[in-house]
Amino acid sequence: MKRAIAYDWIDSQGGAERLLPVIFDAYPDADIFTLYTDYDKAPWARKYQKRIHTSILQPLYQLIQSKRALAFLMPLAAALLPLDQYDTVLTITSSFLKGVRTKPNAHICYLFAPTRFLWQEEKTYGIASKLLAPLKYLDWHSAQKPATLLTLSRHSIKQIQAIYGREAQLLYPPFNPSYLRHSSKPTVPLPASYFLFVGRLEPYKRVEVLIDAWNSYAMKESLVIVGSGSQRRVLERWAKNNHRIHFVPYISDAHLSYVYRHARALLMPQIEDFGYTALESAYCNTPVIAYKKSGVWEAVSRDKPNASIATQTPEGVYAALANFHTSSYNDIPIAQGVPTPVEFIKRLRAIF
Incomplete structure (x- = not known):
């Protein structure tokens, strides 16, 4: 055939x-x-x-x-x-x-x-x-x-x-999480405490919502954005030289594993069909904070410490982070059936 x-x-x-x-x-x-x-x-x-x-x-x-x-x-x-x-x-x-x-x-x-x-x-x-x-x-x-x-x-x-x-x-x-089993610290400097976005920098990913949240509110933690795409330069300008927003190009799998494992949580303000990065984050024992209407919740559980973003706005992101707590968790469950x-x-x- x-x-x-x-x-x-x-x-x-x-x-x-x-x-x-x-x-x-x-x-x-x-x-x-x-x-x-x-x-x-x-x-x-x-x-x-x-x-x-x-x-x-x-x-x-x-x-x-x-x-x-x-x-x-x-x-x-x-x-x-x-x-x-x-x-x-x-x-x-x-x-x-x-x-x-x-x-x-x-x-x-x-x-x-x-x-x-x-x-x-x-x-x-x-x-x-x-x-x-x-x-x-x-x-x-x-x-x-x-x-x-x-x-x-x-x-x-x-x-x-x-x-x-x-x-x-x-x-x-x-x-297959084998590519995430080994981690090494990237050469690019990372802030001591940060939330993370990983993905293509394209309009449908709604990264500008995260940047607006960091520009509008006095966030204690930094925002690390890993990825590249057609919107990178636009988003960098949008960040207005905010010293708490850091852009990192795509990095090796070992470096990506390190970045996941040291993040407070992965942020996903977009509507995802499935959300592969949510699986990666959960495997690295890092919580997921995602838009409530996204298909992400078929990949990972909605249960704590994971959390939902109610609206795709700076206010929605800020409210999700304000209610987010990571005081007690040992394992981030991946949904059955994957x-x-x-x-x-x-x-x-x-x-x-």
Whole structure:
């Protein structure tokens, strides 16, 4: 059987990029397709470089380096990928790869969530609704194409049903914490006491809410922001040289483990489909303070010492921190049902 795997774009390191190697390694004969690559930003993908095929957007991305500027061309680029040559195709997407062309009933889609900037975070991305209307039309029709939809949380099942009118099967992503077992102190200086954010610096992560909280209130602890993305410079300016806000680029796994283990808590003000960093934080015995409507709570328990952020505002963050106590905890529980990589692939093989 001739297989192909497709992912939106390969240009970063995050929770999804913990999942992709598990799938790529499990299907070594499958060709890999993506809209574009940036191996400098995604060094983890270099080992798969000979298997990876890109779309017509690759030269454009190299010129303009802007995901947002390419958005209106993505449905076309996805449709032009030659995936109709394969017997079965697995797309892994939170964007436009739902709309690839395949043989009848050959398309299995692991859909993380409906396309965020179209349906969930329009105001956050600052794109006029009239401009989004054609893309919403294309996106909705693209979501009708896959023969089978999988998704990574019950939170996403509800969103997919509400927006696309489709039923999706639940397949939690795998978690293998081996990369966090060893920790070493980073070379970058860290404050003595800090709360932590880890993730892509993109609009939907709502990091500006945390920065506004630190700018608006006299926080005793510092805020450490680990990650990179299109919003980094904007967020650095937003921080207004606040000496309690520290930006750290992506660091090694051993350094990341250290940063988790020495944080008072991980802050997640965004709506997450699942929340891989919450699993990482819990494994390192660091509490999670997350937005109450997020899918994070399928990955970790809502019980203390974890805590909820009631509103995505500086006031909501401040109130959550004011009520947060870490006086007595020994273990941060990870929710049942999160599979190991072996368990995950066993479940996936029943479908793909």
